[in-house]
Amino acid sequence: MVDAINLALKQEMKRDKNVILLGEDVGKEGGVFRVTAGLQKLYGKDRVYDTPLSENGIVGTSIGMAVRGLRPVAEIQFSGFVYPAFQQIVSHASRIRNRSRGRFNCPLVIRMPYSGGIRALEHHSESMESLFMHIPGLKVVIPSNPYDAKGLLTSAIRDDDPVIFMEPKRVYRAIKNEVPEDDYTIPIGKAKVVKEGNNVTIIAYGAMLREAQKAIDAVEKENVSCELIDLRTIKPMDNETIFNSVKKTGRCVIVHEGPRTGGVGAEIIARINDHMLLELEAPVERVTGFDTVFPYFQNENHYLPEEHRIVNAIKKVVEF
Amino acid sequence: MSYIEKNDPRNGKVFRVLDKDGKVVNKSAEPKLKKEDLFKLYEYMILTRVADEKAIKLQRSGRMGTFAQSSGQEAQVGIALAMKKEDWLFPSFREHGAMMLRGMPPELFYMVFMGNEEGNRMPENVNNFTVSVPVGSQALHAVGSAWASKIKKEKDCTVGFFGDGATSEGDFHEAMNFAGVFNVPCVLVCQNNQYAISLPVKNQTATDTIAEKAYAYGFDGVKVDGNDVLGLYVIAREALEKARKGNGPTLIEAFTYRMGPHTSADDPTIYREDKEVKKWKEYDPIERFRKYLLKKKYWNKKYEEKVLKWAEQKVDDAVKKAESTKLGIDDMFKYMYKEMPDELKDQLNYLKSMKTSKGEGE
Numbered sequence: 001m002v003d004a005i006n007l008a009l010k011q012e013m014k015r016d017k018n019v020i021l022l023g024e025d026v027g028k029e030g031g032v033f034r035v036t037a038g039l040q041k042l043y044g045k046d047r048v049y050d051t052p053l054s055e056n057g058i059v060g061t062s063i064g065m066a067v068r069g070l071r072p073v074a075e076i077q078f079s080g081f082v083y084p085a086f087q088q089i090v091s092h093a094s095r096i097r098n099r100s101r102g103r104f105n106c107p108l109v110i111r112m113p114y115s116g117g118i119r120a121l122e123h124h125s126e127s128m129e130s131l132f133m134h135i136p137g138l139k140v141v142i143p144s145n146p147y148d149a150k151g152l153l154t155s156a157i158r159d160d161d162p163v164i165f166m167e168p169k170r171v172y173r174a175i176k177n178e179v180p181e182d183d184y185t186i187p188i189g190k191a192k193v194v195k196e197g198n199n200v201t202i203i204a205y206g207a208m209l210r211e212a213q214k215a216i217d218a219v220e221k222e223n224v225s226c227e228l229i230d231l232r233t234i235k236p237m238d239n240e241t242i243f244n245s246v247k248k249t250g251r252c253v254i255v256h257e258g259p260r261t262g263g264v265g266a267e268i269i270a271r272i273n274d275h276m277l278l279e280l281e282a283p284v285e286r287v288t289g290f291d292t293v294f295p296y297f298q299n300e301n302h303y304l305p306e307e308h309r310i311v312n313a314i315k316k317v318v319e320f
Numbered sequence: 321m322s323y324i325e326k327n328d329p330r331n332g333k334v335f336r337v338l339d340k341d342g343k344v345v346n347k348s349a350e351p352k353l354k355k356e357d358l359f360k361l362y363e364y365m366i367l368t369r370v371a372d373e374k375a376i377k378l379q380r381s382g383r384m385g386t387f388a389q390s391s392g393q394e395a396q397v398g399i400a401l402a403m404k405k406e407d408w409l410f411p412s413f414r415e416h417g418a419m420m421l422r423g424m425p426p427e428l429f430y431m432v433f434m435g436n437e438e439g440n441r442m443p444e445n446v447n448n449f450t451v452s453v454p455v456g457s458q459a460l461h462a463v464g465s466a467w468a469s470k471i472k473k474e475k476d477c478t479v480g481f482f483g484d485g486a487t488s489e490g491d492f493h494e495a496m497n498f499a500g501v502f503n504v505p506c507v508l509v510c511q512n513n514q515y516a517i518s519l520p521v522k523n524q525t526a527t528d529t530i531a532e533k534a535y536a537y538g539f540d541g542v543k544v545d546g547n548d549v550l551g552l553y554v555i556a557r558e559a560l561e562k563a564r565k566g567n568g569p570t571l572i573e574a575f576t577y578r579m580g581p582h583t584s585a586d587d588p589t590i591y592r593e594d595k596e597v598k599k600w601k602e603y604d605p606i607e608r609f610r611k612y613l614l615k616k617k618y619w620n621k622k623y624e625e626k627v628l629k630w631a632e633q634k635v636d637d638a639v640k641k642a643e644s645t646k647l648g649i650d651d652m653f654k655y656m657y658k659e660m661p662d663e664l665k666d667q668l669n670y671l672k673s674m675k676t677s678k679g680e681g682e
Binding site: 018020046047049051052054056057060061062063064065066067068069070084087088091092096097098099100101102103104105136137139159160161189236237239240 | 408410437438440441442444449450452454457459460461462463464465466467468469471472478490491494495497498501502655656657658661662663664
């Protein structure tokens with residue numbers, strides 16, 4: 001996935017000279033995960049900036065650039081360090097188009113690695129995507145694999161509104177698939193049916209796709225046919241794909257690693273409740289992280305949703 | 321040596337051209353402005369004050385919401401005059417004088433405080449950004465804007481305004497740091513009006529001046545008599561030229577006084593003495609400049625009447641326009657994104673249906 005994101009950045013920077021990168025250690029070092037490796041060398045120091053260590057400064061100045069017609073792609077080194085930048089994201093980036101009645105807009109991408117499972121320090125593993133989902137004016141995109149990461153990031157850079165782009169660092173180097181050199185985009189706001197099935201709908205995104213797939217492989221041996229949806233974007237959310245699937249299966253399990261309360265799963269359940277309640281054969285199940293601080297890594301495997309918990313949830317809704 | 325360099329705030333220097341009686345105290349610095357530019361400064365200071373006075377009446381009679389006046393700080397128009405049309409201004413919420421001089425239609429000022437976002441729809445050919453309410457947050461946008469000019473190799477500069485309270489916010493320090501590190505063509509203006517709501521500036525910072533903070537970020541700061549419109553003009557012009565030549569940012573501390581309350585919801589008698597306000601009245605920026613124009617024989621009663629009539633007419637027209645601009649339900653939704661997502665369309669349709677069933681139409 002690292003290479004796919006790097007390729008998207010490289011191609012978009014070539015296509016549009018207004019695309020610039022900034023962040024901590026993104027230039028000479030190429031980022032702590034090497035996502036931006038080689039780009040400063042290729043495009044120069046006036047396209048790729050190593051900034052002072054200041055998340056709010058990075059996002060705030062990016063906003064000023066974006067309203068002046070640049071397309072900054074800002075990197076926050078870890079999503080757990082984005083909170084100082086909330087001031088600028090919540091109070092400005094998300095509101096500029098509305099506040100100015102469209103006179104100004106903010107074509108800004110804020111990339112940040114999120115998710116656990118890599119035995120990291122505190123603040124380096126959390127999944128707080130639902131905080132962004134709650135903010136009007138943002139789009140929140142979370143790819144699950146390299147192919148999607150390239151297509152979605154390309155769309156995000158070309159988008160005229162601010163996009164939070166959360167990269168599951170657990171799959172940065174874990175999943176390999178063919179990523180075409182061609183210029184392609186994947187639309188923001190559309191989910192993907194990864195696999196069709198009839199008995200139960202599994203909804204996941206980011207690093208949880210792989211865990212969901214493992215669970216599906218296990219239950220399908222017992223003849224439970226699963227439909228797997230990769231949300232790809234959590235804001236705006238693709239109701240249509242979710243509803244069509246749930247209408248077919250009547251059963252649904254949502255998997256995410258962020259905390260349970262007020263999470264993406266809660267939102268999906270609310271939407272199903274609004275529109276699809278009578279189509280359901282069983283209550284919707286959520287397999288999520290807990291309302292605890294993301295633990296130091298000795299305990300992280302207990303926190304993260306994994307095959308056994310997902311299998312359990314699938315069986316619960318199927319046997320209801 | 322430039323006036324900025326000559327007036328290092330760490331040596332207790334305060335730059336001014338005019339004293340409180342409108343007398344030129346710094347002959348060599350007196351700008352050679354054309355008569356019409358001097359008139360423009362005077363007229364926009366008057367317009368700003370007349371606009372505020374009207375706003376107070378509107379607010380008291382319930383025709384306008386809470387608003388922030390700039391009474392006492394009208395000399396800000398000197399900075400606006402020093403800017404080129406292609407330069408960018410990033411205001412806080414007390415810069416309608418500077419914004420109007422740069423071409424903002426006065427009705428926008430009223431609309432913002434009448435609760436109508438249309439007040440932030442700056443005309444396409446006016447390079448003013450929108451008001452920014454979270455204190456100090458816009459300083460970073462100003463630096464980003466200046467940085468964009470540098471990246472795009474455009475010749476414009478950016479001026480970012482904020483108040484003394486802002487200098488305690490992280491955004492201010494981050495903006496100063498980025499401005500210095502990337503040497504951007506930016507002029508940061510702190511309107512030190514002595515109070516952040518009730519907190520006097522001496523409790524806001526332990527430094528003697530705000531201007532001297534610039535040196536910690538590697539660039540110049542200068543303290544200017546913020547009630548001297550010519551002083552602000554001269555320093556702003558110099559700082560802008562310096563920025564345009566690639567010689568980096570400047571912090572200007574405009575040492576002024578907020579004659580009125582923080583906003584119309586504030587009662588300053590709780591936290592400051594009348595005698596202090598009276599003292600500052602002697603330094604009034606408009607009175608001072610009027611005396612200067614009188615000495616130059618540019619001002620007379622007839623001119624004053626003409627200016628007042630012009631300002632009142634402009635304000636009346638602005639209020640009419642502002643009050644006749646109404647918002648629909650759609651206006652709340654349609655500017656959230658370039659294209660409205662389905663989920664937002666659903667919410668809009670729902671709200672419309674509720675209005676219909678309530679018998680309100682849209």
